[in-house]
Amino acid sequence: MTVKVAKQAKQAADRQVTGEQAAGRPASRGGRRHGSYPYALYAPAAAVYLVIFLVPTVMAFYFSLTRWTLFDSTFVGLDNFRDFLSEQNLRIGFQNTIVYAVVTSGLKVVLGMGLGVLLTGSLRSRGFLRSVVFFPVLVSTVAVGITFSMLLKPDTGLVDRTLGLAGIDGRDWLGDATTALLSVALVDVWKGVGLATVIYIAGIVSIPRSYYEAVMVDGGSAWHRFRHVTLPLSWPATYSVIVLSFIGGLRTFDLIWTMTRGGPGFTSDTIASIIYKQYQAGFYGLSTAGNVLLFIVVTALVVPLTYVLGKRQVVL
Template sequence: MTVTTTETMLTTDAGAPKRLSSSKRLMKSRYPLWFLLPGGLLMIVVFVVPTLSSFYFSLTRWTLFEADFIGLDNFVTFFRDPQLLGSFRNTFVYAIITSVGKVVTGLALAVLLTGPILGRGYLRAVMFFPVLVSAVGIGITFKVLLNPIDGLVNTTLGFFGLPGPGWLTDPSLALISVALVDVWKGVGVSTLIFMAGLVAIPRDYYEAARIDGASSWRLFRSITLPLVRPAMTTVVLLNVIAGLRSFELIWTMTGGGPGFTSDVLGSVIYKQYAAGFYGLSTAGNVVLFLVVALITVPMQIRFRRREVQQ
């Protein structure tokens, strides 16, 4: 009897820990989910619900008090209006100019500011300062500086005997001028991200390559560019999204003019909303959302695949 009782106790004692460990594993697997709940609810309230509501209201003619369902009429109007189609083209041009400018300039500045140069800390602070200033403030400042009559830029050019163009009044220059100001303002973020990627590259790689007689260009092409690719992915995606969603600088500096030559999707959406065409402006927001998603999501997938393959 004693042996049987002891065996039973051993069996019971041996089985209990297994049941406890199973329940503990279940609790452990569910426990972190409770921490995701507040963030998930906030995401639903702040992002999912407004997004789905926008898709619905883009199919209506709505005011603050009523909404009449009209189907795809807003989208048909949007794509039939030459002004809206022109803003669609300008949005891509603006995004390309600003993205390329910020990526190339940011990488060049990052290489310079991570090297052994005099006053490196001061130059880093100066480079990042425009990012801290609001886009509206930058836009007002450069609107004054680029004034074709008495702006500082044209006045300086005239002092040297050079003709000053209408930076913001010439239809062929207005969009490009705003894009260059955008590059100047936002290049600090790109430079900072590139600097973080460059600092993470082990110095041993450069020292070994220099021993083998590699030139500076060879070091940059064979070591810096491949190893800074994760930072490059982040910079490209952020700048493409920012370029497609541009509004503040353009509206502050040109208001979409002269005429409609510098209008982008953001400024057209604002104009339609200010004129009381709420359904049409909501349809424009949906188009902008889909354009950003259709461009950036495949880009991100492709970039990630290339990083994994390497």
């Protein structure tokens, strides 16, 4: 009797597999056949990834071991790395890079979440306000840097003039060693907070309304809804904003170079601006070694960060 039941079960399974194949669905487990067409669909993306990322990365690692020009290269081993690590202002540049990344990513998280909560509320003109908040993301970074360099000029800039009307003495925001890096960081936040806000809006909108209704039924206030629903359940958005902003801060160059060129002196230099200065001086192998070191630093910091943050993911 047991053998008969087993045979009937096997026949039913075979019929199910045949039916799935006839309907165009992949057969399950033992009866499944892997076609070649899914892998062919990966080919265009794989080719683009290979040409744009893998090949230049491998070439960068090779040229970092050489002293090269456009037409010639000489293998020098680890000399470029040794010379780059002995740069006088590298310690300041590394410290500025970390501070810049932490400040910009932290402010983007706080402001992005605040604006996200505000712009998902019952505002009459929230569509227009969303566009206004996102607009700086679309503007060229170089244009933003030049504009704010004019606004932050000592005495004649709009910022100092406005402070003067309030009886506050202005200062040379970009020419003072104590304020130059922070000034650029705040401009970076102004430009990038729109993207963080959009990510938070998407995360908050995806939270089921039943959670908010449950808090309201229990007599919870707006603060309780934010504290117990929005804040924990928008963690995937927070995770994305932190990682993207932190990586962008570690690699920052364009705003720094446009607004301060690493000055005054070397006080607002970052690793990327130090690399560019070496490139400007014609030390191409040295600057390539700096790029490789920056790649290693970013990887060494971001991989553990994503692991730690990923363990806190909330599943709805």
